[in-house]
């Protein structure tokens with residue numbers, strides 16, 4: 001099977017961005033790293049190339065070792081998520097009966113999206129960079145929760161039993177949050193390090209959104 005490589009669109013998003021000791025392929029990836037740091041979540045960047053069942057090679061963006069979770073960051077110029085969906089499917093729990101996976105429910109895969117804007121009509125504190133937005137590429141919706149036993153912030157599904165992915169404590173009584181709840185503050189590397197002091201113009205439109213192409217993804221040179 002021949003697969004077309006994912007070519008990022010001609011957006012500011014694809015500019016290599018340094019954050020900490022790592023150079024990320026895009027600013028959005030660096031921002032997600034800063035957001036994970038801001039929530040005390042241990043991450044590794046592009047640690048492993050995975051061969052999917054289809055034979056396709058896939059290099060997911062982040063692995064969260066304590067949580068058994070992969071994150072694929074998807075900017076607006078990169079619409080396809082087939083590889084991420086396949087990874088989510090093959091790494092999910094396959095246990096017959098009660099789950100005995102290293103992480104409850106098996107390895108988990110999350111799509112990290114551009115931030116949701118702050119609501120400027122909302123009174124009180126509003127984070128300048130907005131709120132983290134995410135989705136599950138396959139299976140039930142992902143909810144954000146903080147484990148009261150080990151204090152680790154993480155994403156889970158509401159497939160029972162709800163257990164902490166790190167320490168397996170039951171989370172049945174905890175408050176869980178969807179992205180629309182605007183609970184997880186998004187951190188931009190530009191506001192954190194001061195190294196990228198460009199004005200925050202938000203995410204640019206893609207050519208397809210502006211009607212400059214016929215929408216085919218291979219129009220990108």
Ligand SMILES: [Zn+2]
Pocket residue numbers: 093094095098099100101104105106
């Ligand atoms: Zn299992």
Ligand SMILES: [Zn+2]
Pocket residue numbers: 147148149150151152164165166167168169
């Ligand atoms: Zn825990």
